[in-house]
Amino acid sequence: MENDTRAPSQSHPAWRWISDRGLRVETGDTTLTRYAALISLNLPEIEDIIPADGCLFLIFRRGAGLSENLRSALIAPLAGKPATSGTLHEIAVEYGGVAGPDLPALAERAGLDAAAYINSHAAVEYSVAFLGFQPGFPYLHGLPCALHVPRRASPRLRVAAGSVAIGGGYTGIYPASGPGGWQIIGHTTAVIFDPQREAPALLMPGDRVRFVPR
Amino acid sequence: MIEVLRAGLCDRVMDQGRPGRGALGVPVGGVADPAALAAANRLVGNDAAAAGLEITLKGPGLRFPLGGVVALTGARFAATRSSGASVVWGETLVLAAGETLNLERAEAGSRCWLALRGGLAVPLVMGSRSTFLPAGFGGYRGRALRAGDVLASSATAGAVRLLRARVPAIERDAPLRVVAGPQVGQFDDAGLLAFFAGNYRVEAASDRRGLRLGGPAVTHARAELPSQGVLPGAVQVPPDGRPIVLGWDGPVTGGYPVIAGVIAADMAKLAQLRPGDAVRFATIELERARSLATEQWEIEELT
Numbered sequence: 001m002e003n004d005t006r007a008p009s010q011s012h013p014a015w016r017w018i019s020d021r022g023l024r025v026e027t028g029d030t031t032l033t034r035y036a037a038l039i040s041l042n043l044p045e046i047e048d049i050i051p052a053d054g055c056l057f058l059i060f061r062r063g064a065g066l067s068e069n070l071r072s073a074l075i076a077p078l079a080g081k082p083a084t085s086g087t088l089h090e091i092a093v094e095y096g097g098v099a100g101p102d103l104p105a106l107a108e109r110a111g112l113d114a115a116a117y118i119n120s121h122a123a124v125e126y127s128v129a130f131l132g133f134q135p136g137f138p139y140l141h142g143l144p145c146a147l148h149v150p151r152r153a154s155p156r157l158r159v160a161a162g163s164v165a166i167g168g169g170y171t172g173i174y175p176a177s178g179p180g181g182w183q184i185i186g187h188t189t190a191v192i193f194d195p196q197r198e199a200p201a202l203l204m205p206g207d208r209v210r211f212v213p214r
Numbered sequence: 215m216i217e218v219l220r221a222g223l224c225d226r227v228m229d230q231g232r233p234g235r236g237a238l239g240v241p242v243g244g245v246a247d248p249a250a251l252a253a254a255n256r257l258v259g260n261d262a263a264a265a266g267l268e269i270t271l272k273g274p275g276l277r278f279p280l281g282g283v284v285a286l287t288g289a290r291f292a293a294t295r296s297s298g299a300s301v302v303w304g305e306t307l308v309l310a311a312g313e314t315l316n317l318e319r320a321e322a323g324s325r326c327w328l329a330l331r332g333g334l335a336v337p338l339v340m341g342s343r344s345t346f347l348p349a350g351f352g353g354y355r356g357r358a359l360r361a362g363d364v365l366a367s368s369a370t371a372g373a374v375r376l377l378r379a380r381v382p383a384i385e386r387d388a389p390l391r392v393v394a395g396p397q398v399g400q401f402d403d404a405g406l407l408a409f410f411a412g413n414y415r416v417e418a419a420s421d422r423r424g425l426r427l428g429g430p431a432v433t434h435a436r437a438e439l440p441s442q443g444v445l446p447g448a449v450q451v452p453p454d455g456r457p458i459v460l461g462w463d464g465p466v467t468g469g470y471p472v473i474a475g476v477i478a479a480d481m482a483k484l485a486q487l488r489p490g491d492a493v494r495f496a497t498i499e500l501e502r503a504r505s506l507a508t509e510q511w512e513i514e515e516l517t
Contacts, residue, residue: 017500017504018395018396018472018475019393019395019396019445019447019448019475019477019500020393020475020477020478020500020503020504021445021478022443022445022475024396024442024443035237039237047233047234047242048233048234048235048236048242048466049236049237050236050237050443050466050467051237051443052440052441052442052443052467053440053441053442054440055442055443056443057236057442057443057444057445057467059233059236059242059443059445062478062508063504063507063508065504130237130441130467131237131238131239132239132441132443132465132466132467132468133239133441133465133466133467133468134239134348134349134465135238135239135240135346135349136238136239137239139441139467150437150438150453151438151452151453151469153452153453153454154452154453154454155452157419167469168438168440168441168469170441175239175349176348176349176350178348178423179423181452181469181470193239193349195339195340195349195351195352196339196351200238200240200340201238201239205237
């Protein structure tokens with residue numbers, strides 16, 4: 001067992017075990033590039049790799065450890081940017097009302113009327129930082145600071161599929177119905193995730209998103 | 215082939231899951247106790263990766279129009295066969311054409327697994343036959359079984375061998391072993407004491423996404439967190455202080471502080487918890503957790 005807690009840098013990210021099968025690697029701005037480099041190696045000890053907020057989470061097969069190949073790949077210098085398409089998606093959104101029950105309280109908190117709040121949310125071109133929480137759920141980077149808001153204290157037991165929501169410094173879209181703790185401001189009919197599609201997730205890390213009020 | 219005469223509480227087709235898709239937000243999912251389904255598969259002569267049924271708390275009534283070779287592992291359920299023969303867990307069972315297998319309530323524990331010789335032939339979705347209910351895909355039409363469903367199985371060559379599995383013991387009353395979580399520093403002393411010394415109960419609103427625990431509130435010093443990758447077994451604490459142990463169909467990322475993680479060796483025990491069960495936690499060192507051997511299911515000939 002070994003933890004490497006040196007300060008992260010592009011050439012040598014820090015890592016540490018955070019559970020008996022989970023290794024957290026601090027990757028900062030290079031998360032998607034490092035992900036692409038590691039996943040292409042198909043290392044037998046790795047069950048899955050999950051990109052998140054400035055870090056990668058490596059899930060090991062039970063009983064497997066950090067091999068020399070993986071250690072080398074973690075410290076290898078990165079060449080260039082990841083091959084993401086950067087596709088721009090326009091997502092039509094019905095803001096407020098039944099579709100966005102938390103919008104009035106969030107607008108008041110931000111010191112805006114509903115129309116100004118909607119304009120503020122829809123004025124930004126977001127980028128997909130990573131997918132998580134549910135299949136295809138995009139964590140969209142670029143939310144104006146004035147709209148940042150903590151998640152709900154107790155998650156809702158059911159949030160409708162297509163709900164456009166805010167959690168902390170991210171905005172996102174719930175692909176499927178289920179429990180959720182983010183604040184709901186609107187709804188879209190776009191199909192965010194379809195397991196039968198060749199590319200199941202509509203929005204991929206590195207893609208760009210613009211919300212269009214309906 | 216299986217005809218579902220009567221559905222159980224939540225009968226789902228499962229295999230060993232769909233690893234490698236975490237970046238799409240898709241968890242590995244799959245059978246809650248991979249070794250138990252693998253053993254059931256070996257008892258009927260299947261590849262360990264074949265799809266079977268995961269049966270929870272109350273089982274289904276199943277008819278085998280063409281007969282079949284089946285095996286059950288995991289929690290024991292009250293069960294009968296229309297032939298009158300006894301239903302033995304952990305052994306190869308040969309059912310006659312038209313025979314029915316009736317599974318009632320779990321006698322202890324929560325889940326059992328049924329393998330059918332040939333494996334259940336449902337379509338592969340994203341590389342797996344496992345049902346993923348939170349998004350409604352995989353398994354049999356993306357859902358739990360209903361009365362009237364018909365499950366096909368693949369043809370298998372070779373002679374049927376009658377086998378028995380020696381089941382690794384699960385110490386049911388022992389605490390769940392955990393390693394300290396990555397955000398253990400975000401909890402105050404009262405919160406840490408509450409969690410690591412407290413007695414909890416599994417709440418009714420628990421499923422394969424997560425086990426919700428009732429008991430002493432786990433108070434935070436700081437509740438917000440950037441989203442991070444998480445594993446089944448991670449114990450998340452939302453701002454309301456009520457811990458949730460993430461399950462097999464839980465999210466791949468989470469934004470609530472993780473106070474502890476159930477070790478891989480105790481996930482099979484987690485799979486057998488049911489609403490109302492008492493839960494305590496005991497910490498062990500990470501190095502020790504990683505050195506624990508995988509429990510072995512030994513398969514032997516029935517004599």
